[in-house]
Amino acid sequence: MVNGIIARVSKGSVMDQIYLPKNRPSALGIGEYVVIAPALQKKQIMPYYYNAQKIEPIKAEIIQGIISNADAENIIIAGSFLEKGFNFDDIDIIVINGEGKAIEKYAETAFGLKAHIINMKYDTLRAGLNTDPLFQMILSRFASKERILLNIKPIINYKLLDMHLLKSKLLPEQFEYLNGKEKYKLTRNMIAIKLFLEGKTATIEKTNKEIENLFGKGAVSRLLENTMEKTLFTAKYKQVYRKVFNVIMDGISHAKQKQAG
Numbered sequence: 001m002v003n004g005i006i007a008r009v010s011k012g013s014v015m016d017q018i019y020l021p022k023n024r025p026s027a028l029g030i031g032e033y034v035v036i037a038p039a040l041q042k043k044q045i046m047p048y049y050y051n052a053q054k055i056e057p058i059k060a061e062i063i064q065g066i067i068s069n070a071d072a073e074n075i076i077i078a079g080s081f082l083e084k085g086f087n088f089d090d091i092d093i094i095v096i097n098g099e100g101k102a103i104e105k106y107a108e109t110a111f112g113l114k115a116h117i118i119n120m121k122y123d124t125l126r127a128g129l130n131t132d133p134l135f136q137m138i139l140s141r142f143a144s145k146e147r148i149l150l151n152i153k154p155i156i157n158y159k160l161l162d163m164h165l166l167k168s169k170l171l172p173e174q175f176e177y178l179n180g181k182e183k184y185k186l187t188r189n190m191i192a193i194k195l196f197l198e199g200k201t202a203t204i205e206k207t208n209k210e211i212e213n214l215f216g217k218g219a220v221s222r223l224l225e226n227t228m229e230k231t232l233f234t235a236k237y238k239q240v241y242r243k244v245f246n247v248i249m250d251g252i253s254h255a256k257q258k259q260a261g
Helices: 057-068 100-111 122-131 133-138 158-166 180-197 204-215 219-224 230-260
Strands: 048-050 072-078 091-098 115-120 142-144
Touching: 057 072, 057 100, 057 142, 091 100, 091 122, 100 115, 115 122, 122 133, 133 158, 133 180, 158 180, 158 230, 180 204, 180 219, 180 230, 204 219, 204 230
Parallel strands: 091 115
Antiparallel strands: 048 142, 072 091, 072 142
């Protein structure tokens, strides 16, 4: 068996390289073929999957790599990255008590992915799940380093919902200028707020089902593919928006009256 040596990979201008000392085993001579392998293997961590068991092997490999190389108490990978198909445009990584920049760099270097990093603590995570339907949607499907118990206790913050809903207001006026993903996202966000106000948890599945109930079978696909007919859709959209907006305004008004009294 050939005796080996320990060397470090160095960054070069064109190619990275490994420097070997001249005083080394004869089997590692000039022109010899050698096998290069890590001296220390990082411990492989088995991710915990929530509502995302059936994903493509390449995505499972990426998740495994990010979680195993992350220096944080917990890592949560979510976003449309976990949806069916080879969509690598949107990968949200929530870093719990750790270094987000290092994870962002690793995702880009190892896999060429642009990650959206969100740094937070567990208290912030729980508060977001309790008060924010859009955050609930993000975490309706995820992979994580450690198991997370989603004990959601809804608290309606009407001002927060008003700010979220405002972003969806311009869809009818900007219909011709928005692409399919933008139309779907604005519609999805409005419907998630509607479900939350009705006392329902805003998951992606429930939100998509409600879009189909309100705008017709196949509405989600037509929005994403940018083939939705404008006139009927925007008329119904404005009607739904007005109802959700009125509920929020009533909630804000009642809150003010309660404070004044």
